[in-house]
Amino acid sequence: THKLFHEAVRSQRRGLLVVDEEHRFGVRQKEKLKAIRAEVDVLTLTATPIPRTLNMAMASIRDLSIIATPPARRLAVKTFVRRDDTRTLEEAIRRELMRGGQVYLLHNEIRSIERRAEEVRKLVPDARVAVAHGQMREQELERIVGDFYHQRFDILVCTTIIETGIDIPTVNTIIIDRADKFGLAQLHQLRGRVGRSHHQAYAYLLTIDPSAMTPDAEKRLAAIQEADHLGCGFTLATHDLEIRGAGELLGDEQSGQIQTLGFELYQQMLTKAVRQLQTGELEQDEEQEVEIQLGVAALIPDDYLPDVNTRLQLYKRIAGSTDAGQLEQLQIEMIDRFGLLPAAAKILFRLTLMKQLARQLGVRKISGGDTGGSLHFIERPPMDPLRLIELVQAEPKRYRFQGASRLQFQDDLAEPNRRLEFVEALLARLCAPESR
Numbered sequence: 001t002h003k004l005f006h007e008a009v010r011s012q013r014r015g016l017l018v019v020d021e022e023h024r025f026g027v028r029q030k031e032k033l034k035a036i037r038a039e040v041d042v043l044t045l046t047a048t049p050i051p052r053t054l055n056m057a058m059a060s061i062r063d064l065s066i067i068a069t070p071p072a073r074r075l076a077v078k079t080f081v082r083r084d085d086t087r088t089l090e091e092a093i094r095r096e097l098m099r100g101g102q103v104y105l106l107h108n109e110i111r112s113i114e115r116r117a118e119e120v121r122k123l124v125p126d127a128r129v130a131v132a133h134g135q136m137r138e139q140e141l142e143r144i145v146g147d148f149y150h151q152r153f154d155i156l157v158c159t160t161i162i163e164t165g166i167d168i169p170t171v172n173t174i175i176i177d178r179a180d181k182f183g184l185a186q187l188h189q190l191r192g193r194v195g196r197s198h199h200q201a202y203a204y205l206l207t208i209d210p211s212a213m214t215p216d217a218e219k220r221l222a223a224i225q226e227a228d229h230l231g232c233g234f235t236l237a238t239h240d241l242e243i244r245g246a247g248e249l250l251g252d253e254q255s256g257q258i259q260t261l262g263f264e265l266y267q268q269m270l271t272k273a274v275r276q277l278q279t280g281e282l283e284q285d286e287e288q289e290v291e292i293q294l295g296v297a298a299l300i301p302d303d304y305l306p307d308v309n310t311r312l313q314l315y316k317r318i319a320g321s322t323d324a325g326q327l328e329q330l331q332i333e334m335i336d337r338f339g340l341l342p343a344a345a346k347i348l349f350r351l352t353l354m355k356q357l358a359r360q361l362g363v364r365k366i367s368g369g370d371t372g373g374s375l376h377f378i379e380r381p382p383m384d385p386l387r388l389i390e391l392v393q394a395e396p397k398r399y400r401f402q403g404a405s406r407l408q409f410q411d412d413l414a415e416p417n418r419r420l421e422f423v424e425a426l427l428a429r430l431c432a433p434e435s436r
Helices: 027-035 051-058 086-098 110-123 138-149 184-191 215-226 233-244 263-279 308-319 324-338 343-361 385-394 416-431
Strands: 016-019 041-044 078-083 102-106 129-132 155-158 171-176 202-207 291-293 363-368 372-377 399-401 406-410
Touching: 051 233, 078 215, 086 102, 086 110, 086 171, 086 202, 110 129, 110 155, 129 138, 138 155, 171 184, 184 202, 184 215, 184 233, 202 215, 215 233, 291 343, 308 324, 308 343, 324 343, 343 363, 343 416, 363 416, 372 416, 385 399, 385 406, 385 416
Parallel strands: 016 041, 078 202, 102 155, 102 171, 129 155, 171 202, 291 363
Antiparallel strands: 363 372, 372 406, 399 406
């Protein structure tokens, strides 16, 4: 138990620390557990990793193993999201009682739990109903749970005290009031209280009007309803990570904090940092992002593709392309799905191809205006410097060096398309294979 956190607890030869139900511990508690040992192997177990832990595993900071094989004859819990009404409640309870089973009715507000229990008694008069919550006296609570285990009650109206540690095989229906108020991992844990035998189990998530729920609550309920197969804990944890954010690696927050960066960019930066720490080598030039400032509009217009999510996916695919062939295939796909490309989208593809060529040459920035522009190179570009010298010598009025890492060019580039064509031709000229 949490007794291990107490300073009075001491042991001489700690070698292994096992933390069960890791999601029930806070960051400070887990850090304290690590602080009381010198070199101890740590194994944490959980059906639903919290976003911070899962993100650390996905970034190779922690090792991750998944046990997805269910016990023999175990069936997945069928999950339904329903509006809270007496018809649904009565039907769910009577179906379970008719086959000789028992029911959890989870109502997580102690001040109204007795009223809810009375409603159930009136709705199903022949059922035996008991109430259990954390503010009851210990002996009374133990007696009620014991009687429920021995089937002296049919329905247990309770709070989230049943979330872990309760294993009653005869209970195969759980009804959760105001399921929109619970977290995704918590809903999965509560759903896991039923279906502990070979019987088919059911989970009813009762909600209020969808218009009164938050967008995140709707996402959670959709995720828990879709992931109703055995071994879906990891899938739900990834949904939780997307909804709540990854938290802080070096702080106390277990969710959030990456919305401003975006999860993909955050993950790329984190993976790169971890790789550098593991190898001891700095990665700079090969992943250098190219900045292009040519004063032209490059985007997928709203009137061409109204759906925001689809636009974001296409932006990501375009930015992640590695060669001209992939860009061409993307253009063909977009034309096939949405029609001919508008001018701004065509420019987006041209600039992306420029970035690919510039990255090959070691160019970190391209800038241009009405009268010319410049190419800014990294400290040690992979291209042959003689090519630049020959270019400047061949056309000294158009090209010249400015410092050790900047090539300046001059021309009449007032027309945006002419500006693009000029830079494209320059990059292609520098990338062209040498003729010997």
